[in-house]
Amino acid sequence: MTHSSAHRSWRDALVVYRQAPVIAMLFLGFSAGLPFLLVFSTLTAWLRDVNVEVAAIGFFSWVGILYSIKFFWAPVVDRLPLPLLTSALGQRRGWMLLAQVTIATGLVGLAHTNPLDGLAAVAGFALLVAFGSATQDIVIDAFRIESAAEEVQAAMASTYIIGYRGGLLAAGAGALYIAALASWYWAYLAMAALVGVGMLTVLMRPEPQRSSLGVQLAHEPRVRAFLRTSRGQPRAWRHLAAWTIGAVVCPFTDFFARHGRKALWLLVFVGIYRISDLAMAAMANPLYIDLGFTLAEIANVTKLFGIAMSITGGILGGVLVVRYGIGPMLVAGALIVALTNLLFAALAVIGDQIPMLIVTIIGDNLANGLASTVFIAFLSSLTSRAYTATQYALFSSLMTLPGKFIGGFSGLVVASQGYMVFFIVASLLGLPAVWLAWRISRDRSLVPANEPATGQAKG
Structure with a gap:
């Protein structure tokens, strides 16, 4: 079958969103996104609101290290059965429910802790939430990959991203509104109650066959x-x-055995695919502020257009992968992420202009939403279903480390060369990813031609 004849109709591409495994990822994505801000920006807002010293608040950023080292305990999650839970629910659902109980317990503990009297206790409960959250991420990724065929993975990644954004909204704006109207105690108790969304999904969905x-x-x-x-x-x-x-x-040996000498190139590709947007992320807000945009303008534009475009990009990425296959969209995703970074360079030149800020936010979030969906589908195709949790945890950790490391030097580049040069350099950083995406997309052993689905996904 030729590549062109393998294209599916737009109707077939959209129908995939009606499948039960795809819909389930909307709620599991919400469950994954909910705890993230509750141990980061929402928590730091609470600490500063009650006059905890800024120097002490800074150390809470170390909580995020747990998300970057989750591959260390992924093999345990992948293979170790849990007493009672595994026999009752299965390996994936048992671990997912345990992770969610851990998150809820940590959030209830935070609600009952006074930061001024027990900052160490706040740190302890925050670490508990982060550990449960990182563990849940491991299991959800494995559950997603094992629950449906490869041709459905992009759509599942798309609904996962939408749900994840909803979780971020609840933990960010939602928690802040509750804290303003009632108290931080009720804000964190409400967030603990919302963990029930994920728990109900775990109880309603079947265990993947393995x-x-x-x-x-x-x-x-x-x-x-x-x-x-x-x-x-x-x-x-x-x-x-x-x-x-x-x-x-x-x-680890399975991955290298399956891909041989290509394995190292694949790992390099995983590490650099998102290097362009991750390297520039830390300088986006400083750019807005230095140009003269008010905090209200930044918040309104990023919430209104940013979230809408991120969701739109995620849906579009899922549809386009089903329609055209992973290979072409992998190249397109890498290219548009690199190109949209040039919008920030243009904004730096044009200055304090709301229309240009809107265009920049739309382009950046649309590109990132699309590229993230496509890349998650690609990583899922690389992952052996015998070792889903361990291999995907390794990929997702490797995916962010190079970009975050380079991003640490972003302030030095801006200070010496200015914003325009920095964002041009950030855009150029994405070109190796575009080239590797093109090379990989031509290798049918890595990215097979898109074929029409031969059967429905499970459940």
Whole structure:
């Protein structure tokens, strides 16, 4: 079949959003987005509102480290069964419910803590929420990949992003409104109650079909080889070592075995695909402020147009992947992210003009929403369904680290060269990703041609 004949109709591309697994990701996305701001900007707003010292507030940014190192405990989440929960709900749903209970517990603890009297307790509960949130992210990614076929992954990523934005809105603007009308106590209790959205979704959706841990380990050549050579050793030690090989070593060796020499290029690509927008992110708000936009203008434009365009971009990305396939859209996503960074350079030249700010926000959020959806679908296609949690956690961590590291030097570039030069440089940083996306899109072993769906997704 030629590539052009593989294109599906627009109607078929849109119908995918009616499938149950796709709709479920809307609510799980909300559950994933809800706790994020509650341990970051919303929490720091609360601490400053009650006159906690700014120097102390700064240390709370370290809570975010848990999100960047989640791949360390992803193998445990991927393979370790939980007492009672796994037998009752399954591996994925059991861990997801435990993570959500952890988040709710941390939020209730925060609600009952006075920052002025127990700042250490606030930090402890914030870490608990972040740990539960990062763990939930691991499980949701695995649940999403295992719940439907590859041709549905982009649509699921799209509804996930929409739900995630809704969670951010609830934890950001929603919590602030409740705190203003009532108190921070009721704000955090309300957020704890909203964790129930994810819990209900877990209870209503079926567990994805996957082989049992024993069956998976039995098919691992490295595990079988170890068991053969370790006969005579204590039984408990052999089982623990076999589990460690299967849960920790095999996910990484599997990726390199499947892709060979291409594996290193794929990891480089994962690391640089979003480097352009992540490197410039820290300088967007300083640019607005230095140009003379008021905080109210920035908030109104970014909320009204930013969120709407991010959602639109996510939906558009899901439809276009179903219509044209991952390969072409992977190139398009990398290209438009790099190009829309030039809008910030133009804004830096034009200055305090609301219409140009609106155009910049629309372009940036539309591009990021589309590119994020396409890239999540691509990462899902790279992930082996035998090791979904571990491999995807590695990909998602690698995806953000280079851009965040380079972004740390963004202020130095702005201070020495100015905003216009900085955003042009940030745009140029995206060109290697465009080239690699083009090369990868031509490799049918990595990005197969888009074929019409042969069956419906599960459930």
